[in-house]
Amino acid sequence: MFVNPENIHDFGTIFEGIELKKMTSRHTVNLQKTIRECLDYGEKWSESGLYDLCSTLVYESITTTLFGSSVDARSIVKDLKSFDTDVHLLAYPAPYRWFKPNLIRSRNKIAKRLSSVKNDDSENVFVSKLNELASLLSKEDVGSINMAVLWAAYGNVIPAIFWTYFYLRRYPNIYEIILREIESASSEAKEDDLIYSMPHLDGVMEETMRLTANALIVRECMQDMKLMIVNAGYEISLAENDILILFPFASQIDEEYFPRPHEFVHDRFVIGSPNQASAAARRIHAPFGEGKFVCPGRLLGKNVIKWTIVAMIKQFDIDFFDDCETIKKPTMLKSRQGFGIPPPQKDIRIRYRVK
Ligand code: HEM
Numbered sequence: 001m002f003v004n005p006e007n008i009h010d011f012g013t014i015f016e017g018i019e020l021k022k023m024t025s026r027h028t029v030n031l032q033k034t035i036r037e038c039l040d041y042g043e044k045w046s047e048s049g050l051y052d053l054c055s056t057l058v059y060e061s062i063t064t065t066l067f068g069s070s071v072d073a074r075s076i077v078k079d080l081k082s083f084d085t086d087v088h089l090l091a092y093p094a095p096y097r098w099f100k101p102n103l104i105r106s107r108n109k110i111a112k113r114l115s116s117v118k119n120d121d122s123e124n125v126f127v128s129k130l131n132e133l134a135s136l137l138s139k140e141d142v143g144s145i146n147m148a149v150l151w152a153a154y155g156n157v158i159p160a161i162f163w164t165y166f167y168l169r170r171y172p173n174i175y176e177i178i179l180r181e182i183e184s185a186s187s188e189a190k191e192d193d194l195i196y197s198m199p200h201l202d203g204v205m206e207e208t209m210r211l212t213a214n215a216l217i218v219r220e221c222m223q224d225m226k227l228m229i230v231n232a233g234y235e236i237s238l239a240e241n242d243i244l245i246l247f248p249f250a251s252q253i254d255e256e257y258f259p260r261p262h263e264f265v266h267d268r269f270v271i272g273s274p275n276q277a278s279a280a281a282r283r284i285h286a287p288f289g290e291g292k293f294v295c296p297g298r299l300l301g302k303n304v305i306k307w308t309i310v311a312m313i314k315q316f317d318i319d320f321f322d323d324c325e326t327i328k329k330p331t332m333l334k335s336r337q338g339f340g341i342p343p344p345q346k347d348i349r350i351r352y353r354v355k
Contacts, residue, residue: 011149012296014126022123023065024303030061031311038074041354049347050318054161055081057308062154065304067146068127070118079106084155088335107147114150115143153297156213159341160305164208165312166348167264169324174266175313178204182310198306199270205305206269206285209341210258213287214249216338248286257281287341314355321349 015023038056040046059080063073086103116139119127134142168175181200221242228235238244253261258268258281267273269282277285288295295301312318320327327348336342 011126011129014129015297015300019125020299020303023126023300024307026121026124027061027065027300027304028307030064031057031307033064034061035311035315035354039354043353045317045319045351045353047349047351050165050320050350051158051162051343051347053312053318053350053352054158054165054308055084057311058154058158058161058304062157062304063150066126066150066153067114067117067130068120068124070120071113076110076113079109080150080154082106083110083151084158087151087155088339091339110150111140111143111147113143114146115139117146149297152295153301156340157301157304157308159212159343160205160209160301161308161312162344163212163341164205164305164309165318166329167204167208167266168309168313169318169320170327170329171264171266172325174204177266179313182313186314200267201306201309202302203268203270203273204266205302205309206287207264207266209287210252210268210285211262211264212332212341213252214247214337214342215287215289215340217246217248217286217289219244219246219293246290248284248290251284252286254284257284316352316354318350318352321351 013019034057038060056077059077060073063071063076063080067073082102083106086100089100089103090107116134117127117130119131121127130142130146133145137145168178178198178201181198185197221238221240221244224237224239226235226237227244251257255261258277265275267275268277269285270276288298288301330344330346330348332342333345334342
């Protein structure tokens, strides 16, 4: 995806430590702006899909968090949505894409909007780095790279928020635990610290990803080698330039590591809980990939999911039209299997109001 693999490491450090903290705090401001300016307030209920609501909360806020306000994120929200709907076609041979002019149109519009990003905030190191990189590239390449980063960010975060919120409402006793955790965290911590002090919500997010994150991890072999398949007790020979595809999801639903593998067990990832997963199981759980090319945005992604879920719980009344406790988990969108976290095949109807 990147011009050369080294660039990605530069970018990875931007989403860590103090820069991560600054980005997360910028994101909370942008999220509140979206809630204030893009949704109705007051007693009136609005009808929507749950996935649609999650998308509205993310598109503009994450675009502005990453690229700053000079990009006018609101003007490309429709294109981000249209691109997200058909993005899987870009992985197919060309003719499939030609039948989707909307996909090409929205991709071009987003890439154009992101082809020159002004640094309107000296605190935004991500934009400074992008601009350094941009000086070596054509405008079109800059737009395409920025767009790929933006999709990598929202394309997984929105479904993660959807599934996390779905599981919370599906199991009201767990919702209560998280509600209490949010209430006590907000009374004890400064707003800034809130993100670091909710082990049960962290655990619910990890368990949600264990059940839904099914990216294919693609690697190219740099030299001839033998790869030992540990549990199977045999090795395979790989030649230079061979493509290796790993599928961590297979282990995430392996009974040997995760008893009752298809069940949502909210405290598997909570340290010291009765259902705590073994150290080996926690190691093979890899929703963000693994190794040198692990997702560079994973910490920011988790923070965005967390803050959005906290906002949905604290600031919204959300009613499902169907009984939450008996509602079946929607199937995951088939066309997005293997890309990361798939959206649902069909949205869940809700009504909501901002408190
Ligand atoms: C729930 C949220 C997310 C999930 C599940 C996720 C998952 C992944 C996975 C599985 C990969 C491939 C890793 C590998 O090959 O080992 C990846 C790559 C990547 N992710 Fe994420 N991601 C998320 C959020 C984000 C965010 C918020 C950003 C940006 C701020 C981001 C930026 C990227 C980029 C740029 C790559 C490509 C790295 C490369 O090409 O080497 N991701 N992500």
